[in-house]
Amino acid sequence: MENQNISDIIESYLKQILAESQQVEIRRAEIADQFNVVPSQINYVIKTRFTIQDGYVVQSKRGGGGYIRIEKVKLLDNLDFIDSLVAAVGDHITRHDGLAVVRSLFEAGAVNRREVNIILAAIDKDAINTGDRDLDQQIRARVLISILNHLRYES
Template identity: 50%
Template sequence: MEERSISDVIEAYLKSILGDDPRIEIRRAEIADHFDVVPSQINYVIKTRFNLQNGYLVQSKRGGGGYIRIERVNLLDDDDVLQMLIANIGEAISEKDAAKIIKTLYEEKLISRREGDLMLVGVAKQTLNQANKQAEERLRARLLVALLTRLRYE
């Protein structure tokens, strides 16, 4: 039987709360107490599993009445989200982060499985084959931005 990490369990729990709702508001300390973990573990899960590359916007308010709002975004209906995604890529991106973005595009039905597979091949380390990591990540970012820009106009 496959053993799941606490991060996987917390992610599944938050996604189950989200369900069909477009957004949820949680209190970090309450979730941490629920799983008997430190609040920074909740931050880690939110930062790595609920980011724009994975199709989520996260807002937080600190203080006594603070909350963390997790909102699922529909990339197809919101050109601003695609623009933010493009801006989030920046000058360079790792193969892993590029793959997350492509996976999200597929899950949001912006691209077909075949298109996703072709995009993954295009951004793969073996395909780009640059002399150094920085050059590879810059080239990958330019390629991914070009692909996302093209999606905006389809």
């Protein structure tokens, strides 16, 4: 823990607020200043850690009084939950984004911890590794979608 990078620290800070209050609204320059980073780093943190796969929706506005608002969405409330995850997967998906999808499934209560581990094993880099990165991402997407579609009917 003594050597966390600054992106992780900013992520933690924002998620801590989100743990209590459903949404957080920031001024980009203010947060950047607070953590002593350039403003665009805030975009990086959001882009890599607050995606729809992670269960967050981000809105922003430029100009005077501008803001970035991060909202935690409750996926279970959404009847098209599986549909939205399938859409999020698309026809290519990285391991990183695949992990986020599985985490969303877990957080939504659609799968338990044991099932999470089985799914992660199925889309692991050691499992899907043809040597062609693009092909791997396609296969990973299909495997994930196949699992998602089965969950639709099983649960």
